[in-house]
Every structure is written in structure tokens, then in C-alpha cells.
Amino acid sequence: MTDSAAVLFVPASAPAGESKSLAARYGVLCALLLVAAAIRLPLAFWPNINHNDEIYQYLEPAWRLLGHQGVVTWEWRDGIRSWFLPTLFAGPVALGDWLAPGGWGAFVAPRLLVSLASLSIVATAWHFGARISRAHAIVAALAAAVWFELVYFAPHTLSEPLTTALILPAALLLTGEPSRNRLFAGGALLGLAFVWRFQYAPACAVFVLGACWRDLRNAIALIAGGCAALAVAAGVDLANGSIPFAWLVLNIQQNLLHDRASEFGVAPPMAYIQLMSILWSGATLLMLMALRRGWQHAPLLIVAAIVNVAFHSMIAHKEYRFIFLSIPLLIIAAALGSADWVQLMRQRPGWRHWGLPVVCAGWVLLSLGLSGATYTMRHNWMLGTAEAKLATDLDVDPEFCGLALYGMHDPFLPGRGQLAIGRPVYSFYQDDPLVNGQLSALVQKHQREFNRIIAPASLAGELPPDFSKRTCALASHDINTCVFVRRGACDAFTTGPFGINDVLVRLND
Incomplete structure (x- = not known):
């Protein structure tokens, strides 16, 4: 790893004049988390469905675990799905149905859970930024709180946003100067992420390599944490009458060897890049400029995002949600880069106190504009x-x-x-x-x-x-x-x- 690649991982002391009390520092973070929650939680009640999998791969199996009848799709008949997420959702589904019988409660309660889980991305963005300066922390957390794609996917009971809510904190734990406890916790989070969506393994490998590059001994605690998470997953399989990880073998056999997923549509290798440029529209150039500056702060975030898109681009069947992990990785890196503009504006006469408000307002306005600027996003909001x-x-x-x-x-x-x-x-x-x-x-x-x-x-x-x-x-x-x-x-x-x-x-x- 180059020295520039390690910049993100070295805790930085705040510049002079930026040191604040602990309460004041985390008071801003709490305020941003409340803003993010206020945006996301109401969307749990909006009956928008990004994909049928939200119901038939996760909530209906959770409903069946509670002893009820439900629709059984081919994935469950062929045994290519893990019971981990349905088991996780069974509690909220039961609670929601108890509070609001008839189905709507069972639908909304798990959506509230995953909306809350998405706040981990906001908290992680703050801590990545705090390694550089307070301004970087504020801009990164605000961008993660309001960016339209992150808001849109927050309430959806899909493996991609839930897994991302694990991987981002894991990346934070595995960078900087990780202790054994942090390495163990990060490995456990990545282990769960692998079970929930094993297709994100190549992107996770970037952070694993980053943690072990300079000291291979770090791999011991990291692997121990991962094995602990895999043991829990194996226990869930056994509790549901399945051979541990048989679903993984069958999934690879069906989708990668027999190409079963291609029956649901195929797209060319550049499809993800094209769709991302459509959704980001006129802001694409601005994002690239911010990412260029963000590279010096968060190279591994950008590398992991690119690896994730590249891996999924090789798979014929494509859905935008598959590469969701790449979106917050890129947004956080771009936000860190844009926070540099705050520092530049502070050096200009008359802009000393305007840099941070201008950059933050830019992220808010950009997100609001793009959330309905394209037909694709307007259509997505109304799906279901x-x-x-x-x-x-x-x-x-x-x-x-x-x-x-x-x-x-x-x-x-x-x-x-x-x-x-x-x-x-x-x-x-x-x-x-x-x-x-x-x-x-x-x-x-x-x-x-x-x-x-x-x-x-x-x-x-x-x-x-x-x-x-x-x-x-x-x-x-x-x-x-x-x-x-x-x-x-x-x-x-x-x-x-x-x-x-x-x-x-x-x-x-």
C-alpha cells in the first residue's frame, strides 16, 4: 500500500481552533443522525417496493417461520437462500403484526428496523471525516444523511442496504491503527456481511488487505471475528433444519454455473456505469472532481467501490441495487474531497465563515434536485x-x-x-x-x-x-x-x- 493510501487510516489531530468539547463534537453528530432518521423513518410507511425480493425472499419467509402460510418462490424451493435474514426479520414481523394486525404492521416494522440500521452509514461517514477535521466530519455525515440514493434504499428490506450497513462500520474499524478488538469486531461484521450478501466479498477483501498489508498478524484477530460470525450463521442454518452453508453452494451452482439469474434479464458490462451517470445526471462531473480530491483522504473507499462495480459488471443479470455498496463508499469519499473546498474558501477574504454552509447546502440541494430529476428516480419512488x-x-x-x-x-x-x-x-x-x-x-x-x-x-x-x-x-x-x-x-x-x-x-x- 502506498503512503497516500494510508492517509485515511492515520488519525489526524484537529487543526488549531477546531478542538471542541466531547459533548459539542458529538452533539453535531447526534443532530445529523436525527436529521437522517427524520428523513428515513417516514419512508418506512410509504408503500414503495424496489423489488419483489423485499417481500418474497425475506418478509414472507419470516412470516412462514412464525407458523403462517405464504408464497414460496423457486429460490426457497431450491434452497439457495440463507435463513439468517428471515430469522432476523421474524421478530419485527411478529411485533408489527401484534401492534397492527392484518399485514401492514408486519410490513412496516421491519422497514423501520432497516431504516434505523442505515444510520450506521451516517455515523461511519462522520468518523471517517473526523480523522481529518471537524469540517470534514460534518460534510461527510451530512452527505450520507441526505444523499437521495441512500435515502431511497434505506427502508427497503433487501440484503444490499443491510449488508452495506455492516461493511461501512467494518471499514472504519479496520482502518487507522486498529487494535485487536477492533480487528475482531471488523472481521465479525465482514463475516455477517458475507452471509447476508456473499457477492460483496471482493469489495470486503479490499479492506481486509488494507488491514493486513503492513502487519500480517492482524489477520489472526480478523479471521477469528469472521469465524465467530460464520459460526452464528451455521447455527441459524441448523436451527432451521438446513445443512450449514448448503445454500451458498447451491446459490453459486444455480446462478454462477447454471446462469439461472440470466432468465430474469441481462445487460451489457457498462450498464452500471451508464445508469449511475444517468442518476447523477449533470452532477457527475462535480462528483468526479470531488472524488479526485477525496482520493488523498479515502483511497480504499474508492478502490472498494470500483472493485464492487467491476465484479458485478461481469455478471450478466444486473440490477442497480446489486452495487448499492459502491454508492455510500463513493459519496463519503466525494464528501471528504468536497470538504477540502471549505478549507480553500476559508483562505479567501470574505469567505471565512461561508465555506462550510455553502458546501453543506450544495450537498442538500444536489440531492433534492437529483431525487426527482430523472424519469428513473421518479419511477423508482412510485414502484409498488x-x-x-x-x-x-x-x-x-x-x-x-x-x-x-x-x-x-x-x-x-x-x-x-x-x-x-x-x-x-x-x-x-x-x-x-x-x-x-x-x-x-x-x-x-x-x-x-x-x-x-x-x-x-x-x-x-x-x-x-x-x-x-x-x-x-x-x-x-x-x-x-x-x-x-x-x-x-x-x-x-x-x-x-x-x-x-x-x-x-x-x-x-
Whole structure:
């Protein structure tokens, strides 16, 4: 490691005139954490879903751990997912359902938990900056608190933001002059991060190498911490009746060797760079300028971010959330670089007291502008809200006794508004081998088993005449989707061959 690469890791004494009492110093940090919480926590109640995995890979498995029924996707049937995160979510899901029965509490409580977890990024940014100066600490923490991508992903129950909330503190612990205790704790956090999202291992390796580069003995405490975390993960697997880490072997086999993930779409290697430049829009050049200055303060953060993007760029199936770890790494490094401009402005007559407010205001205004500047972000903010509207329609419907999804491949609704829909859920989809071109006839045949249908408005003519349109919303892929209702009760409460889980098995989905 070069001397410049070690700059970030050497604790720096505050410049003259910047030493403050402990209470005053951390009072500002607490204020920034409160600001970040005030922005993030309300978003837990906003029914926005970035990806179905939030429900079907984490919350529904947590719901099933509590003894309830739920949708089972192919990942869980094939055993390629760890039970760690669903086990972690089971407590908040149970608490939320107890406080607000019917599903919404079980949906919101875990989102509040992950929103709070995201505050670790803000605290970490502060401490990285504090190694340089108080101004650097304030700018870095503020940027992490308000940056639109970090705010957007904060309430989503996905492995990427949760794992990032572990890796950033680990990076802080493993840099500077880490003690044995810090190395052990950092290794434990990286061990958990590996279990929660093993694809972040290459980026984590950057910090491991940074910690061991000058003293290989550091690896002993670091490895011990990692092994302790892996032992806990193995215990979780055993408690759920699984062979420890069998899911990891199967996941690599399915997604890396058999390329199963490519069935859900592929993108060229430069896709992440292109999307990042779109989301950052006109601020991209400014960010690059700040990162150039940030390199002298936080080279390993930038290297880890680049390694993470490069690794995921080699995988054909791409989703922006996959590289989420790189976003806070780059934002913190850029914020540290922009704080240098505060020092430069303080040297100019008339700007001595304006440098810090100007730079901080710049981060706030930039984030506010970019949060809705592009179609992509405006679309992201509204993802899932239409489905939530349809779910609410069912939730307040006292006559609802059975639901059929018609012409919809994605089982978004049963777990969307309420994790425990409490009624039979049927699925009628054209690609189902049992349909055999008779989709409309099958719905006619089974219509007495359900009295609500969710279907695209364009397929209304294929539904039984007893069903009439009630509530519509522009759902996923900008398809106008509606709830269709018929009067009367349901004759049966067995889903037969068209129960949603049976259909998913036949579709291998």
C-alpha cells in the first residue's frame, strides 16, 4: 500500500481552533443522525417496493417461520437462500403484526428496523471525516444523511442496504491503527456481511488487505471475528433444519454455473456505469472532481467501490441495487474531497465563515434536485404504490373470501399489502402447462371458489360476466391493473391445482 493510501487510516489531530468539547463534537453528530432518521423513518410507511425480493425472499419467509402460510418462490424451493435474514426479520414481523394486525404492521416494522440500521452509514461517514477535521466530519455525515440514493434504499428490506450497513462500520474499524478488538469486531461484521450478501466479498477483501498489508498478524484477530460470525450463521442454518452453508453452494451452482439469474434479464458490462451517470445526471462531473480530491483522504473507499462495480459488471443479470455498496463508499469519499473546498474558501477574504454552509447546502440541494430529476428516480419512488392501492382495496373489503390473479406472472399482490392475506389465492397464467390455451374457460370453471380477481384492465373481456371492475391502478410495467368483484360468497376454500404455490412450481418460478 502506498503512503497516500494510508492517509485515511492515520488519525489526524484537529487543526488549531477546531478542538471542541466531547459533548459539542458529538452533539453535531447526534443532530445529523436525527436529521437522517427524520428523513428515513417516514419512508418506512410509504408503500414503495424496489423489488419483489423485499417481500418474497425475506418478509414472507419470516412470516412462514412464525407458523403462517405464504408464497414460496423457486429460490426457497431450491434452497439457495440463507435463513439468517428471515430469522432476523421474524421478530419485527411478529411485533408489527401484534401492534397492527392484518399485514401492514408486519410490513412496516421491519422497514423501520432497516431504516434505523442505515444510520450506521451516517455515523461511519462522520468518523471517517473526523480523522481529518471537524469540517470534514460534518460534510461527510451530512452527505450520507441526505444523499437521495441512500435515502431511497434505506427502508427497503433487501440484503444490499443491510449488508452495506455492516461493511461501512467494518471499514472504519479496520482502518487507522486498529487494535485487536477492533480487528475482531471488523472481521465479525465482514463475516455477517458475507452471509447476508456473499457477492460483496471482493469489495470486503479490499479492506481486509488494507488491514493486513503492513502487519500480517492482524489477520489472526480478523479471521477469528469472521469465524465467530460464520459460526452464528451455521447455527441459524441448523436451527432451521438446513445443512450449514448448503445454500451458498447451491446459490453459486444455480446462478454462477447454471446462469439461472440470466432468465430474469441481462445487460451489457457498462450498464452500471451508464445508469449511475444517468442518476447523477449533470452532477457527475462535480462528483468526479470531488472524488479526485477525496482520493488523498479515502483511497480504499474508492478502490472498494470500483472493485464492487467491476465484479458485478461481469455478471450478466444486473440490477442497480446489486452495487448499492459502491454508492455510500463513493459519496463519503466525494464528501471528504468536497470538504477540502471549505478549507480553500476559508483562505479567501470574505469567505471565512461561508465555506462550510455553502458546501453543506450544495450537498442538500444536489440531492433534492437529483431525487426527482430523472424519469428513473421518479419511477423508482412510485414502484409498488399501485399494488398497495389494490391491496388496500382488498384489505378493507369485508366480503372478500378468495382471490384469483389473472394473466399476471408476478405474484406481487398476495404478500404486498398484507403478508397474511388469510384467503385462498389462485393464479391463472397463460404459460402454466395446465392452462393449455384455456385460460378464460378455467377461470369460468373455478369462479365460485373466489369472488375477487386482480387482472390487467385490457383482459376484462376474458373474465366471467359476474365480475365487474371496481378499483384500478397503473401497476408494474405501466399496466393498468384492476380489482374485479362479484357478489356472493366462495363455495370452497381449497385452492386445488391453481393455488399460487402450485402454479409457481409448474412454472419453476
